Amino acid sequence: MTRARRALKQRYGSALLARLRVLRLAVLLLSGALAVLLTVAGLGLSGMWDTADGRDAPRTVSAADLNLALNDMDAQAANILLSSGGGGRGRAEVPYGKATGLFDEARRTASRELRTLAVAVEGDKEAEQTVASLTEDFARYEELVGRAQEEDARPDGKPAAIGHYRTATDLVADEILPRARSLVDTTDRAFQNEYESARTRLWAQLATVLVLGVALLGALVVLQLYLSRTFHRVVNPPLAGATLCVLIALVTGPLLFASSAEQLRIARHDAFDSVVALSRARALAYDINADESRYLLDHDRRYRYESSFLEKSQQLYGTGASGLASYGSSLEETWRAYGNGSGKKDFTGEFRRELDNITFSGERMAAEKTVDAYVAYQRDDRTIRSLIAQGREEEAIAFGISWDKGKSNAHFGAWMDALGRTIDINSAAFDHEVGQGRDNATALLPAAAGTALLAGALTIFGLRPRLAEFR
Numbered sequence: 206m207t208r209a210r211r212a213l214k215q216r217y218g219s220a221l222l223a224r225l226r227v228l229r230l231a232v233l234l235l236s237g238a239l240a241v242l243l244t245v246a247g248l249g250l251s252g253m254w255d256t257a258d259g260r261d262a263p264r265t266v267s268a269a270d271l272n273l274a275l276n277d278m279d280a281q282a283a284n285i286l287l288s289s290g291g292g293g294r295g296r297a298e299v300p301y302g303k304a305t306g307l308f309d310e311a312r313r314t315a316s317r318e319l320r321t322l323a324v325a326v327e328g329d330k331e332a333e334q335t336v337a338s339l340t341e342d343f344a345r346y347e348e349l350v351g352r353a354q355e356e357d358a359r360p361d362g363k364p365a366a367i368g369h370y371r372t373a374t375d376l377v378a379d380e381i382l383p384r385a386r387s388l389v390d391t392t393d394r395a396f397q398n399e400y401e402s403a404r405t406r407l408w409a410q411l412a413t414v415l416v417l418g419v420a421l422l423g424a425l426v427v428l429q430l431y432l433s434r435t436f437h438r439v440v441n442p443p444l445a446g447a448t449l450c451v452l453i454a455l456v457t458g459p460l461l462f463a464s465s466a467e468q469l470r471i472a473r474h475d476a477f478d479s480v481v482a483l484s485r486a487r488a489l490a491y492d493i494n495a496d497e498s499r500y501l502l503d504h505d506r507r508y509r510y511e512s513s514f515l516e517k518s519q520q521l522y523g524t525g526a527s528g529l530a531s532y533g534s535s536l537e538e539t540w541r542a543y544g545n546g547s548g549k550k551d552f553t554g555e556f557r558r559e560l561d562n563i564t565f566s567g568e569r570m571a572a573e574k575t576v577d578a579y580v581a582y583q584r585d586d587r588t589i590r591s592l593i594a595q596g597r598e599e600e601a602i603a604f605g606i607s608w609d610k611g612k613s614n615a616h617f618g619a620w621m622d623a624l625g626r627t628i629d630i631n632s633a634a635f636d637h638e639v640g641q642g643r644d645n646a647t648a649l650l651p652a653a654a655g656t657a658l659l660a661g662a663l664t665i666f667g668l669r670p671r672l673a674e675f676r
Contacts, residue, residue, distance in 0.1 A: 228428045229668050235421035236451070236661035240654040242417065243458055246410045247650030250465055253403045254643040257469075261396035262477060262635065264325035267318045268388040269484035271339075273491050274315035275385060279377050280495035281308035282350045283502045284606050286366055289357050300606040303614075315343060322388070329395070335388050342381045349373035367503055374499060382492070393481050400473045404466055411462035418455035421660070425451060428664070443667030450660040458653045461645050468645075472638035475564040479631040482562075486521055486555035487624050490579075493517045494617055497586060501593075501602050514586070522579065523553035533587050540580055544573070559627070565634045571627040578620035585613040 284304035290296040319340050326332035353369035356362035425448045432441050493514055500510040515529050524539055526532035539551040550557055556576050563569045585604070592601035608614045 224431065225428075225668060228424060228431065229664060231424045232421065232428065232447070232664045233661045235417055235424060236447075236657045236664070239414065239417045239421060239451075239454060239458075240657040240661075242410065242414060243454070243650050243654035243657060246407075246414075246462070247646050247654065249406065249410075250646035250650065251643060253399075253469075254639055254646060256399060257396070257472065258636075258639045258643075260325060261392070261399055262480075264322060265389060265392040265396055265477075265481060266484060267321045267325065268385065268392050269481065269488055271315055271318035271322065272382065272385040272389060272488035273484070274311045274318060275343075275377060275381055276488055276491035276495050277311040278308055278315060278346075278350075279374055280491060280498050281305075281311060282353070282370060282373065283495065283498035286353065286357055286363070286370060287498060287502050287602055287606055291360065291363055297603070297606070300608070300614075303608055304606070312347070319343060326392070329391075332388065332391055335384050335391070339381060339384050339388070342376060342384075346373050346376050346381060349376065371503060371506070374495075389481070389485065396473070396477070400469060403469060407462050407466045407469070411459050411466075414458045414462065415455070418451060418458065421657075422448065422451050422455060425660070425664070428668075441667045443663040447660040447663035447667065450656040450663065454653045454656045454660070457649065457656075461649050461653065465642055465645050468638045468642040471564070472635050472642070475562065476631045476635035476638065479559055479562050479564075479568075480628055480635065482555050482558045483624060483628045483631070486559070487621065487628070489517050489521055489555065490617075490621065490624065493521070497589065497605060497613075501589070501605050507593075511590075518583070519554065521554050522556050522576065524551075529587070529590065533583060536580060536583055540576060565630055568627065568630050571623065571630055575620065575623040575627050578616065578623045582613070582616045582620050585616050589613065 281304045285301065285308060288297040288301040288304055319336065322336045323333075323340070326336055349369050350373050353366045353373065356369060357366035359365075425444060429441060429444050429448070432444070496510045496514040496517065500507050500514065503510070511529065515526075515532060518532060519526075522536060522540075524532060524535035526535045536552075542549050542551060550560060556572070556579070559572050560569075560576075563572065589601045589605045592598070592604065605613045608618070
């Protein structure tokens with residue numbers, strides 16, 4: 206009888222030891238899996254933020270800046286010819302010097318952005334080909350503008366200079382700018398695809414963390430109850446600590462995933478969508494300004510450049526007007542209606558897109574000041590065309606290329622300053638969200654992974670005295 210009892214006790218002890226080992230193994234496997242997932246997720250998030258901040262956003266901005274620089278070059282090339290006089294005689298020194306300086310600055314910017322994009326799009330065959338074509342056409346454009354300036358230096362070379370400029374500006378309009386705009390769209394679309402993949406991955410990881418965390422918590426609760434019932438102990442302190450660690454990981458991990466997903470949404474849509482829309486608007490603004498200069502320079506193409514000016518103005522601030530005269534009045538009327546307190550937006554275009562996406566402190570005021578400055582610039586354009594209609598061409602040119610206070614270029618500069626401040630607000634918000642997201646990925650998620658590992662270590666420590674009883 207004694208031998209039978211001893212055998213029964215040994216079998217019971219062996220079964221108890223096996224159950225404890227199985228529960229311990231389950232806890233260790235689950236805590237290890239949770240720690241690995243949180244660590245891998247942290248590395249993935251860090252890489253995602255590095256890609257967004259170091260590649261996706263900069264190359265889209267570079268493509269938009271290239272677009273702007275090309276438009277500015279062409280505008281200033283026209284302004285140089287407008288202010289140069291004939292064969293160097295009768296030159297308007299201040300506008301000529303300003304136009305020459307801005308042309309050189311824009312040329313350097315375009316060259317720099319082409320080099321930046323050549324590196325940034327490596328691996329994307331379509332984008333690589335676009336950048337290569339842009340680089341070749343840019344060299345052709347510089348050559349044509351150089352010829353125009355050489356002809357313009359001759360006593361009777363203005364007609365030939367305008368001819369070369371006409372060829373150059375056609376190259377910009379028909380070949381270079383469409384490719385540059387497509388590059389903005391291509392790089393922005395690539396960023397959007399990365400964003401969507403990252404968001405999907407984040408939510409999948411969050412769900413997996415919840416499943417693993419709940420399973421680990423359940424295993425620890427079962428183990429605690431089993432020890433309490435078997436060994437008649439109310440609580441095992443190390444296992445209680447392990448349970449607390451799992452609760453911390455289970456709360457902080459998903460919260461960090463959710464906050465990272467929200468930070469990514471704010472960075473991409475609230476901030477960067479506005480950066481892209483406003484960068485397009487700025488490039489379009491320089492193109493509009495170039496059309497105004499082309500209109501003043503090339504008499505034979507005035508109707509063409511007037512139509513182009515209207516079309517691009519509608520892209521910025523669309524009113525549905527059929528001509529420049531009616532566009533001016535509808536612009537003033539709809540913007541006045543918006544500003545009277547109703548907030549009514551009877552217009553479309555890039556400015557409407559920005560005003561529909563106001564998110565950050567100071568952004569609405571900056572955006573509204575941008576449109577105020579645009580309205581002032583459009584008034585100047587109507588003044589220029591009115592002077593032309595009256596046969597006062599020299600006055601129209603002087604007003605159009607002057608940087609004096611109250612003149613067209615001064616108002617254009619004020620418009621660009623206001624637009625730049627609106628872009629800066631959104632760029633700063635993008636940088637802020639990227640910084641916070643990177644901090645979560647590099648510091649907080651690894652810390653959450655550490656708590657999961659600590660839970661496993663505490664489990665081993667808490668079970669050691671119980672397992673020792675079976676030796």
